[in-house]
Amino acid sequence: MPPVELLLMLLLIATVIVVARLKDLFAAAMLTGIASLLAAGLFVLMDAVDVAFTEAAVGAGVSTVLFLGALSLTSRREKQERTRILPILIVAATGAALIYGTWDMPAYGDPDAVIHHHLAPELIAETEKKIHIPNIVTAILASFRGYDTFGEVVVIFTAGVGVALLLGGLGLRRRDERGEEES
Amino acid sequence: MYLAGMAAIVVTMFLALARAAIGPTVFDRILAVNMFGTKTVLLIAVAGFLTGRPEWLDLAIVYTLVNFTGTLAVLRFARFGNLARDDRKADQ
Structure with a gap:
């Protein structure tokens, strides 16, 4: 692993340990934000910009704000509790199983990995000839998988409308309140 | 140059993390998280320019916006104790 990624990974581990040890839940919510930023930095360095x-x-x-919203409904301090062994063992075993699962994966950036030989060569060679879009990722998302992308957009739009209706009624309620104040 | 720049940024990241962990006040932690976001932006910008991918700067700019909005939400929570209520009366 390159040195910068290694340092960021160590920082990430330190952050998570601090989050687990903190009793002040507001501070813990802040530190989960830091952990996310570190993970995002690592993803950028691995070329996974999206x-x-x-x-x-x-x-x-979003999730920091959600945590804070939940905190406003509960206490800001974690209840004092003795450390329990069984959950730690279960988490450690799950983590070990996940790491064991990565051993079969191809090395990071390996050009001989299966995924680079299934459809990729054909798409790289044929995309521009077939549909005249130079950006291959855009061509796949908006043309070859156009219906799939359209479905995703519909799902996200529906979710957004649902959340807007649940939270604010798209501004209808606010207008009602103002009307009551005037009358 | 890449390694030196990245190492400097990681060191400041570590200092910001220490401040966020120690506190002691809420505003120390908020400022530490805000600064950590700035360091992430710097990290992406340095990595982008020194490895020949300057288009990553767009991503860094969007991070700046997310960081700013998130800090505003957190400050609002710290000041009013909630995020949703209309606080115009509390201001007066």
């Missing part, structure tokens, strides 16, 4: 962007927007932005 994943990094999602991680930063959701992890550091």
